[in-house]
Amino acid sequence: MVQKRVSSEMNDNDLFSLAGKVAAVVGGGGVLAGEMAMGLARAGADIAILDYNPAGAEARATAIRALGRRALAVQVDATKKEDLGTALDRILAEFGRVDILVNAAGINSGTPFFEITEEEWHRILDVDLKSVFIACQIFGKAMVESGNGGSIINISSASSGPPLSKVFTYSVAKGGVNQITQFLAREFAPYRVRVNAILPGFFPAEQNRKLLTAERTQQILNHTPMNRFGESSELVGAAVYLASEKASSFVTGSILRVDGGYGAMTI
Ligand SMILES: NC(=O)c1ccc[n+]([C@@H]2O[C@H](COP(=O)([O-])OP(=O)(O)OC[C@H]3O[C@@H](n4cnc5c(N)ncnc54)[C@H](O)[C@@H]3O)[C@@H](O)[C@H]2O)c1
Numbered sequence: 647m648v649q650k651r652v653s654s655e656m657n658d659n660d661l662f663s664l665a666g667k668v669a670a671v672v673g674g675g676g677v678l679a680g681e682m683a684m685g686l687a688r689a690g691a692d693i694a695i696l697d698y699n700p701a702g703a704e705a706r707a708t709a710i711r712a713l714g715r716r717a718l719a720v721q722v723d724a725t726k727k728e729d730l731g732t733a734l735d736r737i738l739a740e741f742g743r744v745d746i747l748v749n750a751a752g753i754n755s756g757t758p759f760f761e762i763t764e765e766e767w768h769r770i771l772d773v774d775l776k777s778v779f780i781a782c783q784i785f786g787k788a789m790v791e792s793g794n795g796g797s798i799i800n801i802s803s804a805s806s807g808p809p810l811s812k813v814f815t816y817s818v819a820k821g822g823v824n825q826i827t828q829f830l831a832r833e834f835a836p837y838r839v840r841v842n843a844i845l846p847g848f849f850p851a852e853q854n855r856k857l858l859t860a861e862r863t864q865q866i867l868n869h870t871p872m873n874r875f876g877e878s879s880e881l882v883g884a885a886v887y888l889a890s891e892k893a894s895s896f897v898t899g900s901i902l903r904v905d906g907g908y909g910a911m912t913i
Contacts, residue, residue, distance in 0.1 A: 661893045662886050665690035669746035669889065670737055672724050672781055675702025677851035678801065678878050679750035683710065685882030686889055691746060692716040694737045696730070698723055698751070716741065724751040724777035730784045738788070745794065746889045747785040749778045749823075750801040754853045756812045767815050774819035778826050782841070786834060795838030797889050800827050802843040802901055804908055812857065824901055831899030840898040842888045847905025849876040871907030880904060 664686055671683040675697030683693050687710045695710075695717065697703035703719035710717035718740050722729040737744050753773045755766060778800055789796030802823045804810060809817035827843040834841055848866050850858060858866075867873050884904050887893050903909045 662890050663690050663892075664746070664886065664889055667691040667745040667889070668694070668737065668741040668743050669748065670694045670696060670733070670744055670781075670785060671748040671750065672696045672722070672730075672777065673750035673752060673801075674706055674748070675699045675719075676750065676752070676853070678846065678849055678881055679748055680706045681878035682748060682750070682881055682885040684713070685879075685886055686746065686748075687713050687715040687717070689886045689889070690715075691889070692741055694718040694720060694733065694741070694744075696720050696722045696724065696733050724781065725772040727780050727784065730780055734784050734788055743792065743794065744785060744788055745796050747781060747789075747796070747798045748801070748885065749781050749799070751777045752801070752853050754813055754816045754857060756857050757814075758812075759814050762815060770815040771819050771822075774816060775822045775826075778823055782826060782830055786830065786839060786841075789839045790834060790837040793837075795891060796840070797891065797894075798830065798834075798839065798841045799885060799888050800841070800843040802827070802845040804845065804847050804905060806845065806901075812862075827901060828899045835898055838891075840888075840891075840894065842894070842897060842899065843901045844881060844884045844888065845901050845903045845905065845909070846881060847876055847903070847908040849878055849881075851878070866908075869908060869911050870905070871911055874906065876904065876906060 669686045669691045673679040674683045674695035695703040695706045700721040707717035707719035720733045803820040805817040806820035830841040
């Protein structure tokens with residue numbers, strides 16, 4: 647298959663434009679993906695917010711409409727194939743296309759290893775890993791079949807390896823997210839569907855609020871050369887870059903760290 651390339655004669659002013667594109671943001675009712683959705687909208691994309699929490703999804707969709715973009719809020723359980731299939735149908739009915747998928751549904755737990763139940767193991771792996779697999783099947787197929795290419799952005803974590811203390815199942819799941827990202831980068835490349843991950847360091851949000859005790863906060867900051875947490879707005883540049891078929895046209899299978907140097911730190 648001959649792959650089409652983006653013209654090298656493009657106007658650099660358009661490098662980060664997402665005008666005419668449609669993004670589905672799974673977990674977009676939450677802190678990090680909500681901010682990324684706003685950034686994609688400011689770059690010109692129309693947005694579907696898919697989240698388990700209907701109030702969070704609707705609030706974010708309302709904020710995006712206030713930016714002058716079209717937005718749709720869809721309640722989904724991202725662990726359920728039928729929910730994501732129905733969401734895709736609604737997006738295609740409303741917007742006619744889907745070009746960008748952000749996979750950011752997430753839950754976490756600090757249960758000590760010997761106390762983790764099978765129920766908790768399955769719940770975390772379902773939300774943090776299986777949802778990425780299902781969304782890549784459903785939305786990836788639509789992108790492959792559209793012939794328009796696309797960009798899938800999975801949200802990994804510093805826990806993806808070497809693993810973080812305390813968050814055992816979450817670390818297993820995020821290691822799997824990296825594998826999905828690189829496997830599908832190979833699989834989808836012939837169709838100009840790029841698959842990358844953003845690997846955030848530490849950002850205060852809902853799913854990690856209870857885990858960020860004073861002691862753990864100090865450990866994290868000691869291990870982060872920039873000596874602070876990230877702010878959710880600091881993920882927007884990475885998301886827009888990876889979403890843009892012009893800015894990141896030759897980028898697939900990459901895992902982009904946004905972590906204040908955490909991943910470069912030893913002692
Ligand atoms: N906050 C951090 O420091 C950090 C660091 C690395 C990676 N991450 C990842 O970023 C992503 C976003 O997390 P966040 O920190 O913004 O937390 P958050 O709790 O604010 O957002 C997570 C969102 O996922 C949604 N969700 C949970 N289960 C779902 C399901 N079954 N179906 C659909 N939606 C579901 C929640 O309703 C919520 O809106 C997650 O994948 C998380 O693992 C966060």
